[in-house]
Amino acid sequence: MNYTASKKRSYLSFVLPAFVIYIGVIIFPVIFSCALSFVDWKGYGPMKFVGLGNYARMFADPVFFIGLRNNILIVLISVFGQIPLGMLLAYMLHRKMVRHADFFEVLIFLPITMSAVIVAQLWNRIFSPVGILPSFVRLVTGNQDFVMKIFENQTFAFVPIMFVLLWQHTSLYMVIFLANLQRIPNSVIEAARLEGASEGTIFLKIITPMLGGVIFINSILAISGSFKSFDLIYSMTGGGPAHYTEVIAMYMYNTTFVYQNYGYGSALSIIIIVFIVASILLTRLVTRPMGQD
Amino acid sequence: MHMRKLAIAAALFASIVLVSSAASTDTVTLSVYAQFDLAQPQSAYWPVTVDAFQKKYPNIKLDFEYVSGEAFHQKFQAMAASGDIPDLFTCYAGARSSYILDRGMVKDLRPWLTDAFKKNYNAAIWSPQGPNGEIYIISPNMAVCTVVYVNTKLQKKLGLSMPKTLDEMIAQVPAIRAAGLTPLAFGNKSQWQAQSFLLSMLTDRMAGTAWFDKAMKGTAKFTDKPFVDAIAVEKQMIDTKLLPAGVNQIETPQAMEEFIQGKAVYLLDAGWRVSGLKKAAAPEDYAGYAAIAFPAVKGEVVHGSSAATTGEALAMNSKLTGAKAEAAWNFLSFIYGQEGSDILMKYGTVPTYKLDYSKYDIDSLNKQYIQLINSQSMGYVIDAKMDGEGVNNLLNPGLQAVMMGTKTPAQLAGEYEAWVAANDSNRKKK
Numbered sequence: 053m054n055y056t057a058s059k060k061r062s063y064l065s066f067v068l069p070a071f072v073i074y075i076g077v078i079i080f081p082v083i084f085s086c087a088l089s090f091v092d093w094k095g096y097g098p099m100k101f102v103g104l105g106n107y108a109r110m111f112a113d114p115v116f117f118i119g120l121r122n123n124i125l126i127v128l129i130s131v132f133g134q135i136p137l138g139m140l141l142a143y144m145l146h147r148k149m150v151r152h153a154d155f156f157e158v159l160i161f162l163p164i165t166m167s168a169v170i171v172a173q174l175w176n177r178i179f180s181p182v183g184i185l186p187s188f189v190r191l192v193t194g195n196q197d198f199v200m201k202i203f204e205n206q207t208f209a210f211v212p213i214m215f216v217l218l219w220q221h222t223s224l225y226m227v228i229f230l231a232n233l234q235r236i237p238n239s240v241i242e243a244a245r246l247e248g249a250s251e252g253t254i255f256l257k258i259i260t261p262m263l264g265g266v267i268f269i270n271s272i273l274a275i276s277g278s279f280k281s282f283d284l285i286y287s288m289t290g291g292g293p294a295h296y297t298e299v300i301a302m303y304m305y306n307t308t309f310v311y312q313n314y315g316y317g318s319a320l321s322i323i324i325i326v327f328i329v330a331s332i333l334l335t336r337l338v339t340r341p342m343g344q345d
Numbered sequence: 346m347h348m349r350k351l352a353i354a355a356a357l358f359a360s361i362v363l364v365s366s367a368a369s370t371d372t373v374t375l376s377v378y379a380q381f382d383l384a385q386p387q388s389a390y391w392p393v394t395v396d397a398f399q400k401k402y403p404n405i406k407l408d409f410e411y412v413s414g415e416a417f418h419q420k421f422q423a424m425a426a427s428g429d430i431p432d433l434f435t436c437y438a439g440a441r442s443s444y445i446l447d448r449g450m451v452k453d454l455r456p457w458l459t460d461a462f463k464k465n466y467n468a469a470i471w472s473p474q475g476p477n478g479e480i481y482i483i484s485p486n487m488a489v490c491t492v493v494y495v496n497t498k499l500q501k502k503l504g505l506s507m508p509k510t511l512d513e514m515i516a517q518v519p520a521i522r523a524a525g526l527t528p529l530a531f532g533n534k535s536q537w538q539a540q541s542f543l544l545s546m547l548t549d550r551m552a553g554t555a556w557f558d559k560a561m562k563g564t565a566k567f568t569d570k571p572f573v574d575a576i577a578v579e580k581q582m583i584d585t586k587l588l589p590a591g592v593n594q595i596e597t598p599q600a601m602e603e604f605i606q607g608k609a610v611y612l613l614d615a616g617w618r619v620s621g622l623k624k625a626a627a628p629e630d631y632a633g634y635a636a637i638a639f640p641a642v643k644g645e646v647v648h649g650s651s652a653a654t655t656g657e658a659l660a661m662n663s664k665l666t667g668a669k670a671e672a673a674w675n676f677l678s679f680i681y682g683q684e685g686s687d688i689l690m691k692y693g694t695v696p697t698y699k700l701d702y703s704k705y706d707i708d709s710l711n712k713q714y715i716q717l718i719n720s721q722s723m724g725y726v727i728d729a730k731m732d733g734e735g736v737n738n739l740l741n742p743g744l745q746a747v748m749m750g751t752k753t754p755a756q757l758a759g760e761y762e763a764w765v766a767a768n769d770s771n772r773k774k775k
């Protein structure tokens with residue numbers, strides 16, 4: 053009896069500190085944020101209970117829907133762009149399909165090591181009306197009004213940002229895939245080749261299913277990262293022009309801290325959590341046939 | 346003998362301890378959170394001012410944190426929410442700093458502001474800044490938000506005259522563009538410039554401050570014709586190609602760069618850009634710059650005005666007391682007093698502290714600027730008067746939408762009025 057009690061105390065002494073920290077920094081903020089989403093509060097002074105008012109406002113707010121659309125676009129470019137491309141590049145480097153594979157590995161990995169602010173400045177200097185690309189086009193075509201009009205197009209203003217996200221983040225997934233590819237025995241691939249399988253067949257029928265678990269993990273990383281996207285977009289466009297490149301995390305931040313509307317900002321943050329969890333569950337469902345379990 | 350040596354050593358040790366402890370109690374450390382971009386040419390005076398202060402007050406230690414632009418406010422709002430703010434910080438005398446002013450986090454400076462002290466300054470800065478007449482900042486300069494800078498060399502080269510009306514300026518566009526130049530350099534990527542630098546002045550021209558006072562109270566509406574017309578002028582400036590293509594993708598420093606490089610005949614910017622131009626332009630180019638009021642707009646009821654607000658300044662944490670408060674006051678009264686204003690003037694910014702201008706070697710552009718602002722009336726800067734959420738989340742992006750043709754001026758005015766009527770604190774005041 054004493055032994056069991058002492059064992060319990062030992063377990064508790066190990067688990068409790070981590071549990072308390074987890075409650076303090078994860079669970080409590082989420083619950084507090086959820087509670088705040090039902091009130092009108094400036095961050096100081098009295099709170100006013102508004103029920104589902106903040107959520108009703110959200111679903112009537114055009115800026116929220118622009119943000120949501122852009123977040124979904126980031127999820128799509130992450131899951132269907134960065135992950136497949138990262139996997140393909142990893143496979144090409146792993147199979148030494150290019151010469152100087154180590155050099156290309158470093159080259160592809162480089163963008164992820166750069167700060168998002170630097171990346172934003174770099175691409176701004178390329179795309180801006182006084183930047184390299186428009187200046188070059190003006191010089192060649194003689195059209196003095198040439199600017200990257202895509203940034204002013206409500207439908208497509210987000211495309212250049214998606215391109216930069218693809219350029220910067222693909223390498224992270226490539227490295228994860230590369231590390232996992234190195235764990236697959238060569239004999240598997242050699243056996244397939246002896247059986248006459250083409251490189252494409254090996255990639256699609258053997259490698260991809262074997263990396264099912266990694267694809268799932270990468271998808272979770274991509275989805276949660278997508279909904280939290282902030283730094284690059286904030287530095288590159290600040291959500292403008294006219295909210296065209298707004299994302300929910302940025303809108304939530306501005307609403308909460310800049311406009312001091314803690315209730316509405318909390319409702320937006322709760323929606324981010326809901327979307328992340330729903331997307332991950334959906335991914336789990338989709339990747340299950342690939343053997344991630 | 347040993348005892349004597351021991352006694353001397355003990356006395357020496359005691360005196361060292363006493364001296365060092367006295368020195369440490371005399372030294373006061375102040376944390377300063379300042380909105381400065383030290384890389385900008387107009388900030389060049391600041392390190393010189395701080396050095397001069399440190400020489401005069403070596404016992405006051407200053408721990409600076411510099412953040413520029415919108416990021417300054419974002420970080421400061423988070424600090425304010427946590428209830429822990431630095432000893433001194435940049436503060437605006439209006440809605441821009443409501444997140445600290447409304448929380449009572451800023452010290453009222455009136456106990457230090459004697460009549461003898463106040464008479465050294467332009468009286469405009471002593472207008473009440475709080476609901477009970479509080480004065481939170483000693484504004485070192487008036488933030489004049491609309492000035493048109495002219496490259497007179499380019500103007501002469503192209504055979505253009507100084508435009509008196511907006512229509513005359515627009516009439517010059519074909520000649521300027523034919524020479525491969527930008528007519529009026531302007532950047533609105535950060536969204537606030539089209540409102541602070543342009544719409545605020547245009548609203549004053551079309552309606553005047555009396556109308557704006559009514560609009561704040563709700564006895565006039567932002568859907569009124571003068572406000573809609575003011576927005577429409579911005580659209581006209583885009584449609585006639587007076588403003589550059591992609592104006593909503595250009596940052597203000599990039600627009601200034603275009604002007605300095607001689608790629609634009611005119612530059613629409615704020616008054617505080619004078620010192621930046623002086624620092625960044627070649628002296629022979631700078632000598633050819635002129636400063637004029639925005640030209641007359643069809644239908645205006647106020648002529649030649651600009652929009653201005655008292656410039657931001659460092660303010661004091663309301664929790665400061667005793668030696669810390671005195672040290673903070675010494676710092677504020679130095680940097681915004683005679684010594685600091687003298688340095689500011691030498692670096693090309695006209696301070697609110699009254700100086701004998703004859704003692705200074707004032708360049709031609711600064712002379713013109715001083716003459717200009719002394720001769721024109723000043724309208725309100727919208728974001729200094731109205732709530733930030735309506736301005737930043739609706740009006741500023743809305744102006745971009747109007748400029749890009751996805752919203753009409755009337756539509757934007759209607760949306761803004763609806764927001765103000767439902768939410769703006771000015772309308773809720775009894």
